Amino acid sequence: MKIALNIRRAAMDLLARREHACHELASKLSRKFSPFIESDDCPLSSDQFHDLIVEQIQRLTEENLQSDERFVESFINGRKTQGKGPLRIRQELEQRRVSSELIEAYLDESDEQWQELARQVYQRKYGSADAVAYQEKSKRLRFMQYRGFSLGIIFSLINE
Template sequence: MFSEQDPAQALFGAALELLSRREHSRLELRQKLADKFPGADFDALFTRLQELNYQSDQRFAEVFARSRVQRGQGPLRIRRELQQRGIGSDLIASALEQADTDWFALAAELLQRKFRGAVSDALPREQQLKERARRSRYLAYRGFSSDAIHWALDAADAFEDGGSP
């Protein structure tokens, strides 16, 4: 069928092998294949892959966003990671919208799971502030906005006091 010497077919086969394992963005594929195939015509490869619907940055972004939401990551971190993988801002916004997540509720759920309740009033004021700051840093690292962090901290306090978040 194809000779082993056909570089375009070898490039296509290598790309299919990567895509058979998981979705990849165009940038990821290019980075993974560039060393193995220097000087390859990546534009032709991506055109062919997209015509066959084997590679789609939109599909990659949606799958990536869903998986990160399931891991408890917030929109800021997901956005940054997608940008690092070469996804455009319009596709990122679409993927985050498709994830259909209440970021405030997710932040509160993570806080509840990780810390099991509110900051104790029995602690001295300085320790209370340090503990709130620690919890705030935890959520910030996971990629939540300051509004979601404050809401989650307040919700944890309200829940501990007998209210509902």
């Protein structure tokens, strides 16, 4: 079927650029093909078209061209590079509807590397200057919380 082939090609184009989670890929494909679905030229109903998208994604997963595991690993590494902490990364993965089991498997919040990453982010932003005033400490705490680091890590940095 020509429609299935077009869906597969579009999915492979997206996957060639970067890894995608299943749900993310399905929503992008739905958006891409929504004008076609709504037109009179489409022989399929909206539900049939969605089923066809899901079927093509399952095929790509079986062929190991799409992998939620690779997506999670790549996503975590990219966010670490940006200086994001484990809480922020977890939230972003949950927004992308990645399973909590997969998040738990790849995101170890107790790992010592988060302490070191937080130290690097903190030093890059504030240098070695100590926060003396309460307002300044609060500002630094909010910044590090926004970045996704736990309060325990943040307090240890601020009180060093």
